[in-house]
Amino acid sequence: MKPKVAFFDFASCEGCQLAVLNCEDILLDILGLVDIVEFREAMSETAPRFDVAFIEGSINREQDAERLRDIRARSTYLVAMGACACIGNVQARSNFIAPAENFQRVYGVEDRNMVQTDPEFWPLWAHTRVRAVKEIVPVDFELRGCPLVPEEFVHLVKALVTGATPRFSTQAVCVECKMNENECVYDQGETCMGQITRGGCKAICITNGYRCDGCRGILPHANLAAHHGLLQSKGLSEPQITNRYRLFCSAESLGRVGRTGHDK
Amino acid sequence: MSAFFVHKEAVTQWIRHLARSNTVYFPQRAGQSGFRFKPVKETTEIQFDRYQPTLAPPGKKLAPAEEPLFRYRKQGDAAPELVPILDQSPRILAGVRPCDLKGIHLMDRANREGHGDPHYLTRRTHTILIAHDCLQPCDDSCFCDAVGSLGWRDNADLFLTSLEDHILIEVRTGPGETLIQGMNFPVCTDVAAVKSRAEAQRAQPFGRQFHADLARIPAIIASQWQAPVWEKQVERCFSCGSCNLVCPTCYCFDVHDDFDLTDPNAGQRTRTWDGCMLPQFAEVAGGHNFRPNPAARQRHRVKRKFEYLTERFAEGSFCTGCGRCGRQCTTDIDIFNIVNDLIDHAEANS
Numbered sequence: 182m183k184p185k186v187a188f189f190d191f192a193s194c195e196g197c198q199l200a201v202l203n204c205e206d207i208l209l210d211i212l213g214l215v216d217i218v219e220f221r222e223a224m225s226e227t228a229p230r231f232d233v234a235f236i237e238g239s240i241n242r243e244q245d246a247e248r249l250r251d252i253r254a255r256s257t258y259l260v261a262m263g264a265c266a267c268i269g270n271v272q273a274r275s276n277f278i279a280p281a282e283n284f285q286r287v288y289g290v291e292d293r294n295m296v297q298t299d300p301e302f303w304p305l306w307a308h309t310r311v312r313a314v315k316e317i318v319p320v321d322f323e324l325r326g327c328p329l330v331p332e333e334f335v336h337l338v339k340a341l342v343t344g345a346t347p348r349f350s351t352q353a354v355c356v357e358c359k360m361n362e363n364e365c366v367y368d369q370g371e372t373c374m375g376q377i378t379r380g381g382c383k384a385i386c387i388t389n390g391y392r393c394d395g396c397r398g399i400l401p402h403a404n405l406a407a408h409h410g411l412l413q414s415k416g417l418s419e420p421q422i423t424n425r426y427r428l429f430c431s432a433e434s435l436g437r438v439g440r441t442g443h444d445k
Numbered sequence: 446m447s448a449f450f451v452h453k454e455a456v457t458q459w460i461r462h463l464a465r466s467n468t469v470y471f472p473q474r475a476g477q478s479g480f481r482f483k484p485v486k487e488t489t490e491i492q493f494d495r496y497q498p499t500l501a502p503p504g505k506k507l508a509p510a511e512e513p514l515f516r517y518r519k520q521g522d523a524a525p526e527l528v529p530i531l532d533q534s535p536r537i538l539a540g541v542r543p544c545d546l547k548g549i550h551l552m553d554r555a556n557r558e559g560h561g562d563p564h565y566l567t568r569r570t571h572t573i574l575i576a577h578d579c580l581q582p583c584d585d586s587c588f589c590d591a592v593g594s595l596g597w598r599d600n601a602d603l604f605l606t607s608l609e610d611h612i613l614i615e616v617r618t619g620p621g622e623t624l625i626q627g628m629n630f631p632v633c634t635d636v637a638a639v640k641s642r643a644e645a646q647r648a649q650p651f652g653r654q655f656h657a658d659l660a661r662i663p664a665i666i667a668s669q670w671q672a673p674v675w676e677k678q679v680e681r682c683f684s685c686g687s688c689n690l691v692c693p694t695c696y697c698f699d700v701h702d703d704f705d706l707t708d709p710n711a712g713q714r715t716r717t718w719d720g721c722m723l724p725q726f727a728e729v730a731g732g733h734n735f736r737p738n739p740a741a742r743q744r745h746r747v748k749r750k751f752e753y754l755t756e757r758f759a760e761g762s763f764c765t766g767c768g769r770c771g772r773q774c775t776t777d778i779d780i781f782n783i784v785n786d787l788i789d790h791a792e793a794n795s
Contacts, residue, residue, distance in 0.1 A: 210706035335706070343709060348701060352723050355685035359773075360510035360718060362501045364476035365687075367775045376683035376775060402724050404739075407681040407776055 184232035184342055187219035188262075189252055191238030191245050192272055192311070197263035198222040198237055200328040204335065211335065214342045233258045233341055235324075239265040239272055240312045253318040258341060261314040262334075264327035264429055268398045273311040274427055280309045322347060326382055327396035327429060333381060350381035353400060354393050358384035366392045372415050374425065377403035396429040446616045449630035450639060456605070456612045457491045459628055460539055464489075469537045470506060472499050482506065482538065493540065493607050497583050498767050502693035503538045504549040507568045508556075510690075511717045514564060514700065518711040531567040537624070539575040543597040544589040544767040546576045548693025550600045551765070554758045555696055565696075573620045576601035580643060582652035586768030588781050590651040593659060593761045608643045652766070653781055656788045659761055663752045665791045666784070670744070674786045679739035681776035682722075688770035688778070689720025689746070694754075694763050697721060721746050747783055 188198055202223060204211065218228035234256035240246050253259055264270040275283050284293040296302040314320055324333055333349065340347035350356070354375035358365075361384055366373035374395035375387065386393055399405070412422045451459075463469050464485035471491060475481040480499045485491065512532075519525040541549070549569075556565040576598060579589070589595045598604045602621030606613040613633055616622050633639060657665060689695045699719040704712035719726060722742050727735040736742045754763040764780060771779030 207706055214706070336703075339704065339706070339709075343704070351725060353683060353685035355683070355687050356690065356718075356720075356723070359501070359687055359690035362475075362481055364479045364500060365773060365775065368478045368773075369476060376685045402684055404681070404683050407683060410681070411776055 183214065183216045185218045185228060185230065186215045186233045186235070186338075187217070187228060187231040187252075187256075188222065188235045189219070189237065189248075190221060191236065191249070191266070192241045193238030193263065193265040193270075195222055195237065196328040197265075197324075200331055201235075201334055204331045207335065211338055215338060229255065231256045233260060235260045235262045236266050236314050237262045239269050240314060240317055241272070246312070246317050249314065249317055258321045259314075259318065260322045260324060260337065261320045262324045263329045264325065264396045264398070266314045267323045267325050268429065269311050269313045270327060270396075270429060273313075276310055277427065323349070325349075325379060325397040330382055350379060351400065352380045354378045354380045354382065354384050354387070354397075356380050357382070358387050358393075360384075361388050363387050367415075372412055372417065372425075374408075377405060377408050394425070394428050398429070399426075446618075446622070447625075448616065448633040448636045449614045449625070450633035451612055451614055451630045453493065453607070453610050453612055455630070456493075456614070459630075460485060460491050461487070461489075463537060463539075463624060467535065467537050469539055470503065471540045472496060472503075475500060482540075485539075493577055493605070493612065496540075496542070498542070498544070498587070498769055498772070500769075500773070501691060502545045502548050502767065502769065503541050504545060504552050504693050506536065506538060507549070507552065507572060508565050508696060508698075508718075511715060512564060514714045514716055516711070516713050517702075518708075520710065529563065531563060533567055533571055535571045535573075536568075537573045537575060541574055541576045541601075542579055542583075542767075543576065544587075544594040544765040545693055546574065546599075546601055547594045547597040548765045548767070549574065550597070551694045551754075551758070551760060551763055552696055553600065554760065555694075555754070558758075573602045573624065574600060575603045575605065575621075575624070577605040577607070578643070580607065580646045581648050584768070584772070585653075586772040586779070586781075587766060588653040588655075588768060589766035591653060591655045591659065591781075592764050592766040594765045594767075595651055606640065606643050608639060608646075613639045613643070655781075656785050656792075662762075662784060662788070663755055665788055666748060666752045669787045669791055672787060672790045674783065674790055675740040675744045678778060678783050678786065679743050682739045682743065682778055683776070684722055684724050684739050684742070686720035686723040687773050687775075688780070689722050690718055691769040691773050693765050693767055693769070694750070695720060697726075721749070743778075743783070747780060747787075750780065751784060 190198060199222065218226065218231065234252050236249065236259060240249055261267045281293060284296055322337055324337060337347045357380050358375055363384060366387055371392050373392040375393040377399055378393055378395040379397040379400055382397060409422060460469060460471060469485045470482040471485045471489065472480040473483045473489060480497055482499050482503045513530045515530055516528045517525050553569060556562040578596060602618045603624065604615045604617055614630065616625060655662065697719045698716040700714055700716045702712055702714050736745055750764040751762060755761065771777065771781060
């Protein structure tokens with residue numbers, strides 16, 4: 182019997198699900214290996230149990246956390262899919278701003294006060310921290326990146342259906358950048374997060390003329406002191422450096438970089 | 446063997462002529478600071494004078510970053526059927542500088558050892574090398590003279606030396622000869638005179654020099670296992686592996702199997718570059734890592750280039766002095782400085 186696979190989205194742009202659907206040329210081959218039983222972006226059916234649940238998006242509200250726990254309880258394997266699910270992504274930048282200030286910025290003073298005075302608004306207080314999936318439930322596998330890398334998705338599906346251990350890069354983006362024989366971003370007078378960021382993306386941004394902004398998260402062995410010093414030596418101010426570190430890696434980088442930095 | 450003294454313009458036309466019926470790689474400007482070995486097209490600028498070591502060394506054309514090794518298919522209990530994938534497409538690497546020529550020589554030594562690597566050796570057999578001498582150091586990072594690469598020519602099929610607006614073409618092998626056939630180039634009647642005129646233009650000293658003779662360096666490094674230099678030199682290291690991946694003599698790789706979506710019993714084994722500065726390089730089953738910290742990895746890398754491999758293959762150095770690792774390190778960790786620091790430390794403590 183083919184494994185039952187489901188896709189769920191939380192706070193995200195659904196771009197990762199789109200990236201999966203964009204595997205058009207091999208999508209039918211994948212459907213030969215698995216049964217997709219829930220996938221809001223593509224179908225309306227639902228199912229009670231799943232062999233593999235793919236979770237897209239960060240967890241912003243307590244009711245989302247409850248829904249996630251329920252999915253976890255009904256799944257054999259749970260996969261965090263994309264930067265939002267894995268590390269919080271750009272929306273987790275709000276974690277560095279006091280909730281009241283945040284509400285005021287978005288909704289104005291009057292509505293900010295409603296959150297305090299009106300019981301109907303109280304549940305919004307639960308939205309005080311944008312969380313990665315692993316902060317709430319155990320995660321078996323991570324498909325990192327904004328968006329995820331389709332080749333890694335296919336690789337994971339293959340590994341799951343055969344019981345093999347999937348391989349994901351724990352090397353710096355520089356490895357694949359050098360494999361592509363790119364001119365280093367630093368030699369073009371720019372700065373880059375590649376040396377401290379998890380690879381596996383084939384250095385796609387640099388290969389296409391941009392820099393690495395670190396969407397796959399900070400490497401466990403990252404030499405942050407050296408990287409911080411390097412960015413300073415290239416003339417970046419402390420607020421600029423903090424912004425670079427927090428752009429994608431917000432939830433993950435908390436406590437690791439930029440504790441004393443600014444986020445304006 | 447024969448030699449010709451040819452106007453640069455005619456050499457340029459000859460390279461273009463070769464490129465019409467062959468795949469000819471020649472160093473071409475890439476981005477703001479670098480060069481890449483890329484196939485020559487009709488519009489390619491071919492010039493011999495302005496050069497910086499390419500981002501990747503030309504020898505990597507013989508061992509690409511990712512290459513399929515074989516296809517497999519398993520049916521029932523029978524032994525799997527294996528079909529090797531060998532790249533027999535002929536190619537010419539032109540404008541290869543002596544440091545990289547020596548890099549290819551050292552890659553040949555390593556890949557011919559033992560059973561030999563059929564994938565590398567098949568490409569190598571179908572490759573012709575047109576080298577070009579250096580009369581000036583490429584930049585401040587180069588130290589080819591210090592490691593004995595300057596003027597290296599042993600494995601060149603054709604060896605070129607620029608002298609003002611002419612180029613001396615020395616034919617060194619049969620395959621090299623075939624590339625010259627029919628060109629009617631003017632024969633060089635006094636090769637020694639042309640070479641000595643070129644030699645006279647060579648910078649002295651040529652690039653950076655070590656604080657000790659190359660012959661003494663393996664023993665010095667062997668004596669410095671516990672030197673504080675290793676720790677000091679990795680304070681700024683990211684363990685990103687760039688120094689390995691741009692090195693003309695780094696040949697380590699990893700392999701993985703990938704089955705076909707349409708048939709899980711069939712698939713392909715692929716190898717990709719690996720590097721000893723990457724944290725997981727020396728990790729084994731069970732999770733033990735023989736070199737868990739950057740200092741231990743850096744020591745291993747330096748000892749490979751200046752001690753282990755030089756002794757195993759009786760070569761003066763497995764570092765070619767091309768300077769790529771130091772040039773492309775974003776925090777300027779330079780193997781040349783590491784070796785000099787080790788020499789200084791050894792002298793100070795002897």
